[in-house]
Amino acid sequence: MKQRKLGINGLTVSAIGLGCMGMSQSYPPFPDKNESIRFIRESVELGETFYDTSEVYGVYANEELVGEALEPCRNQAVIATKFGWDIKDGRVNGLDSSPAAIRRAVEGSLKRLRTDRIDLYYQHRVDPKVPIEEAAQTMKELVQEGKILHWGLSEPGVQTIRRANAVFPVTAVQSEYSMWYRKPEQEVLPVLEELGIGFVPFSPLGKGFLTGTVAKDMEFADNDIRHSIPRFNDPENLAANQAVAEAVKSFALQRNITPAQLALAWLLAQKPWIVPIPGTKKISRLRENIGAADVVLAQQDLCEINRILSGLPVAGGRYSEAQERMTGI
DSSP states (O other): OOEEEOBTSSOEEESSOEEOGGGTSSSSSOOOHHHHHHHHHHHHHTTOOEEEOOTTTTTTHHHHHHHHHHGGGGGGOEEEEEEOEEEETTEEEEEOOOHHHHHHHHHHHHHHTTOSOBSEEEESSOOTTSOHHHHHHHHHHHHHTTSBSOEEEESOOHHHHHHHHHHSOOOEEEEEOBTTBOGGGTTHHHHHHHHTBEEEEESTTTTTGGGTOOOTTOOOOTTSGGGGOHHHHSHHHHHHTHHHHHHHHHHHHHTTSOHHHHHHHHHHHHOTTBOOOOBOSOHHHHHHHHHGGGOOOOHHHHHHHHHHHHTSOOOSOSSOHHHHTTSOO
């Protein structure tokens, strides 16, 4: 597996990471725990080194899974997890990035992940009640104490990125980015390039849509995250967006690669400090995704893709209104 540097702060990871959330929440059905452990360990054998989880995924369950899976090969893995939630008695009650809450969170994550350090520790959502400078200062202290090695932000606005980085250098920002959600190109990516911060796109396959496997009449279970997303839960939007999936499929077939590989290779071609983290639970899909790291798109290909996508407007929001209000702060 090819390696990439996430920005200028010394963190090197596999060019394709693994988003682990779907093994515990958001994308049912969920595998048996032992099956997931075997899956993650096989991904290590295939060359992946970058694993993304959070305390809130399955409310601790995903961290426990990732920790157990990677314990025998901990030194081969870069583990990213996230803080920022008010969790009591197994219930999420909103956001809390106060210094005391962060310290409680990091101790819990270290224990569940069965490790003595967290390689990359993200604030999962910006907490409007706590100045970002306080969170950044706490991150600085945790690095000095050796509990975390790097820190980052998930779905922040550009002013938050600047303010945070001024207190203590941010290694990576994580946000949604794909062929059918390109908003980060407008403001976030230029700021990250200016400051030397890496970018980690989640949902790089459009929550499965860009693979061409989401039919226009597909219905989603109540516990599937797509059940709450306008792009998926509105039949008119889902039908209208099929043109995007078909265009991606057609372009990929002409180059003897899969739609997923095209979508991931396109992201990798945008900047050398971008590392997508597609989620999957199937070895066949894992191998397919890893193969995208070896796909080279010519400049002519990229221009043609942009031309095609510019003529295909996307119908519907990428989040519910409540979810969207928590981003870009």
